[in-house]
Amino acid sequence: MTASAVRVRFAPSPTGYLHVGGARTALFNWLFARQLGGVFLLRVEDTDKARSTEESTAAIFEGLRWLGLSWDEEVVYQGSQPFLERHQRDARAMLESGHAYRCFCTATELDERRKEAEARKDSFKYDRRCDRLSADEVAARVAAGSPFVIRFRVPEGSTGWHDMVHEDIAFPNKDIEDFVILRSDGTPIYNLAVVSDDIFMRISHVMRGDDHISNTPKQILLYQALGAARPVFAHFPMIHGLDGKKLSKRHGATAVGDYQHLGILPEAMCNFLALMGWSPGGDREVMSMAEMTELFSENGLLKKAAVFDTKKLEWMNGQHIIRLPLDDIAARVLPSVVATGLVTAAALEAKHAWYLSLIDLLRARARTLGEIAEMAKPFLVQTVTYDAAAAAKAWKDPAEARAVLRAAHATLAACGTWERAALEAALTALGEAQGLGASKLLAPIRVALTGLSNSPSIYDMLPIFGREQSLARLAAAEQHLAGHLSA
């Protein structure tokens, strides 16, 4: 097969949001296509009209776009008229070629028989009774207007394939029942629709979740009955929650949109997802999209279900936050910073260099974009709010703290230049002169400057605040403590 013949698709059913498991499947398809210069397609499986919604479709597109998984060609809708008609044509063709037959058993009857079998602890499989109907009988029922479904007549033998991740898998056909391919209302059942569409879309590799393994033999049978060449199949392992069960709402955030709002970068999300079911080999872990595209290989595909651990996702996000270009991160965190309500985008634009240096200072200590915005707050407020616990600790003795602040204020005010090195030298000298250790000296200043007990280095912050603002904050804290003393 030539590389250009690679055509893969992601085929979600629009009944919810883009789930992390779906996102992982989409990512693998995308990576595979991009690496081989193939085509990545999107097909919305909306044949179940009752459960499909437009909001869901939009949410899935949005999730894919955010992740950067761009698709080629027009999105295809499985439930659209031309598609439906083709599904019916294919079903009819199989009826005519003898690969399928009409079944007049009603859903209720089937249900009862299934329950009876269950009560006897027998496994239920359709008994093919309608396949034994005479041609005349069938014609009579059709003429009488009896509703019927079309069932595929599963042949003798065994159906297997060579899976890209599981190697060889085979199912004895006797374990596959004569499954329905067309409902009594003329709409197709999943397996028919999928095969019909994959043939039509000339899909070369069907890559999906493990949960489709048992559908595969049925689909292969359909390809054969339809006289079409089958694609290569790949079944990726499932993603589970911390309890080992299939990931669901109970496990917390499972929609990719949840992570977007949490301040996770799409690069980190993809990187993390890629490692669930795939490994580039060796100790390689943190990768850019370009690196993953280059390294992706079916040899690294894993069989075991992976547990989704948000702790590692967060760590990985921190790694991407540090590695991505500063202006890129600064631009992406901007909406969150503006959302604090403390500053406008225009104001930040006006002092872009200052904003960049601020973000540079904060990003090493953040794991999410939201944390960066949170840590940026003290730098954006007009008046500092002193955190009670921080003040209680750093300003334990108000008189002493006030003295330190006053001395620091005088020292810094006397500084000729407002540069990091000079400032540090001046304060270090002050500390030595007063016999104050770094902690004793700097902790009160930290609270005066930020109101918090944790922050970037004082010497890094001073230039960010600037001379005027720094001195003002020192003075304000001193004032605050003075009030505290008289009270």
Added chain:
RNA sequence: GGCGGUAUCGUCUAGGGGCCUAGGACAUAGCCCUCUCAAGGCUAGAACACGGGUUCGAAUCCCGUUACCGCUACCA
């Protein structure tokens, strides 16, 4: 129940007969760095599900058992 799949530290994984007294990462604990918090560095504990084979030799190959997961619809 039937059928199918999977099985290395708590988690993500490296490993494809000897390089394995099993490596890396997250998490956890401790130390270093240090003005706090991160980041970074170092260290520790922590795994080949079990039982049989095959082989001079098995985490790696085969079989069985067990556990877990999935499918078992006129859902997708």
